[in-house]
Amino acid sequence: MPAAARREDPADGPEQPSLLPTAAYSGWEAIYADNIERIYRLMYSKVGNRHDAEDLTSQVFLTALGPLRTTASVGEVRAYLLATARTVLAAHWRATLGHQVTVIDVAGVDLEDFTGAAEPERAGRAARRIASILSGLPERQRAVLTLRFLRGYSVKAAAAELGVSVANAKVLQHRALRTAAGLDQEGEAS
Amino acid sequence: MKRPIDRYVDSLLRRRRPKGFAPTEDDLAVARTAIDLVAAAPDAQRPREAFVEELRHRIAEQQNAAEPPPPLPAGHRARGRRRFLAATALTATGVAAGLAGGVAVDSAASGPASPNPDTEADLKATVGTWQTVVAAADLPEGAVKEFDLGAVSGFVQRVSGRVQAVSGACTHQGCRLNLDSAHRQLACPCHGATFTLAGAPLTHPHNPHPLPALPRLPVRIDQGRIQVYAPASGALRPGNQDPT
Numbered sequence: 076m077p078a079a080a081r082r083e084d085p086a087d088g089p090e091q092p093s094l095l096p097t098a099a100y101s102g103w104e105a106i107y108a109d110n111i112e113r114i115y116r117l118m119y120s121k122v123g124n125r126h127d128a129e130d131l132t133s134q135v136f137l138t139a140l141g142p143l144r145t146t147a148s149v150g151e152v153r154a155y156l157l158a159t160a161r162t163v164l165a166a167h168w169r170a171t172l173g174h175q176v177t178v179i180d181v182a183g184v185d186l187e188d189f190t191g192a193a194e195p196e197r198a199g200r201a202a203r204r205i206a207s208i209l210s211g212l213p214e215r216q217r218a219v220l221t222l223r224f225l226r227g228y229s230v231k232a233a234a235a236e237l238g239v240s241v242a243n244a245k246v247l248q249h250r251a252l253r254t255a256a257g258l259d260q261e262g263e264a265s
Numbered sequence: 266m267k268r269p270i271d272r273y274v275d276s277l278l279r280r281r282r283p284k285g286f287a288p289t290e291d292d293l294a295v296a297r298t299a300i301d302l303v304a305a306a307p308d309a310q311r312p313r314e315a316f317v318e319e320l321r322h323r324i325a326e327q328q329n330a331a332e333p334p335p336p337l338p339a340g341h342r343a344r345g346r347r348r349f350l351a352a353t354a355l356t357a358t359g360v361a362a363g364l365a366g367g368v369a370v371d372s373a374a375s376g377p378a379s380p381n382p383d384t385e386a387d388l389k390a391t392v393g394t395w396q397t398v399v400a401a402a403d404l405p406e407g408a409v410k411e412f413d414l415g416a417v418s419g420f421v422q423r424v425s426g427r428v429q430a431v432s433g434a435c436t437h438q439g440c441r442l443n444l445d446s447a448h449r450q451l452a453c454p455c456h457g458a459t460f461t462l463a464g465a466p467l468t469h470p471h472n473p474h475p476l477p478a479l480p481r482l483p484v485r486i487d488q489g490r491i492q493v494y495a496p497a498s499g500a501l502r503p504g505n506q507d508p509t
Contacts, residue, residue: 096437097477103328107321115312123300126282129316136324138416138496141393148477151432154439155417159496162415171285176296182440182455205305208298223278224302249271255302256294 096150103140106152111136113153114160117185120201121164121177134163157181208255216251223248268292274299395485395492404428404491409462411444417495419482420444420451422462430482430493431464437476451479 100106114135119128139159147155161179168175179185205225209217215237222228222236234244253259269286276283277299288296398412398421409422411433418441419433433442433451440455450467451460459467464479483494 097474103324104321107324111317111320112312115316116310119310120304121300123277123303124282125280125313129312129320132312132316133320133323136320137327140324141327141496147480148436150436150439151434151477151480154434154436155432157439158418158434159416165415171283172288172293172296173285174288174293176293177300181434186438186440201305204301208301220302224299225306227306245271248274252274252295252298253291256291256298258291258294 096148096153098149099146100149100152106140106156107136109149110153110156114156117157117160117179118164121179122167127167131160131163131167135160138163154181157186212251212254215247216254219244219247220251220255270295277303393494394497395487396495396497397490397492398430399491401428401486401489401491409444409446409449412493414493414495417482417493419479419493420462421484421491421493424463428484428486428491429463430484431460431462431479432482434479435460435476436466436479437469437472442479 100109111132115128115132118131118135119125122128122131135156139156157179158181161181164177164179165175168177209220212220218237219233222233223230228236230241230244230248233248234241237244237247239247250259270288270292273283273286273292273296286292396414398414399410404410404421404423406423406426409420411420412418412430413433417432419431420442421428421430423429431451434440435442435453435455435458437453437456437458440453442451442453442460445452445459449462451462453459456472457468457470458476460476460479461467464481466476466478469476485492485494
């Protein structure tokens with residue numbers, strides 16, 4: 076993983092941070108440098124794995140940069156990239172699970188994040204979302220999801236930490252996800 | 266006893282690419298939750314540098330194959346036209362083919378205006394296609410239709426015998442514009458900006474700066490169909506056009 080230190084400077088160029096929506100990019104390289112991380116991050120948040128996120132990010136840029144005139148303003152370019160991303164993600168879900176598991180909300184929160192929510196704000200929002208997912212869960216379900224998803228524990232390690240068998244940990248995790256997804260309201264009945 | 270949804274979640278946790286399966290409604294909800302959680306993990310955030318570099322190369326190849334970047338001066342009207350011309354050249358395998366194929370919409374298309382025919386005639390389409398948005402007969406003089414081609418959505422209208430298409434994304438923050446037929450203008454649901462049907466900015470409430478005009482989209486009439494030039498991808502289904 077690249078050092079977390081290079082926060083302010085998305086990939087390139089000293090003049091990047093304060094682009095106004097009405098400014099224009101100097102060329103596709105500037106568009107790319109300014110938006111690659113945004114698009115990737117957005118895609119990752121929608122598919123949850125690097126492989127798909129990379130593929131979909133590639134598709135967005137290869138699709139959008141072809142017909143795009145670089146004289147368009149920054150705001151136009153971003154809107155266009157976001158619209159393209161929405162389409163690409165929709166096609167991905169059609170092809171894999173046949174349903175729109177996640178969508179890009181072109182007019183809402185995704186747009187805000189995408190067009191420049193500051194890092195802490197975005198992180199805060201992500202944290203709140205996770206907190207809201209986990210908060211409704213019984214203690215042990217919350218524990219297993221935290222260990223597995225947020226702290227990278229293997230099933231085995233999580234089982235050991237929780238003092239249950241591996242099989243039980245799997246069941247617990249499955250149940251926890253269902254509860255978190257709003258499916259089983261009754262909670263941790265064994 | 267391993268359910269497909271468990272395998273799916275497992276792949277996410279192992280940082281692998283999950284495989285598709287035929288999910289139930291419950292499975293979808295679980296997958297959605299798992300994706301939210303996985304995406305919140307601390308190592309999830311930034312793209313790999315190798316990936317960023319590799320994609321940059323791919324784009325560079327695509328760009329070099331497609332076109333020399335024209336360093337155009339600012340100015341919206343001029344830009345719209347240039348864009349139209351470039352896209353026309355891009356589509357047909359040459360300007361001549363474009364004319365033969367029935368680019369009859371905008372006098373600029375057939376006009377001698379191309380500033381640099383030698384360069385532009387060499388341009389080849391790599392990703393865009395002409396996509397039908399409405400039958401020409403269904404767009405009488407003065408009519409406006411909304412269209413959505415997936416990557417591109419907008420409005421097409423016929424005024425003074427000419428067909429025009431503009432992007433339907435507000436130039437403020439990209440919200441999708443609504444057609445206000447009564448006032449013959451486009452209105453943004455997010456912050457109330459309005460545009461003319463030709464794309465010129467009208468109002469932008471609570472903000473002293475006028476917005477940029479809506480980008481014009483390349484449009485043509487081909488065999489009785491009005492078509493817009495838009496990025497092609499697997500996502501763009503021809504059945505998706507449904508002008509309302």
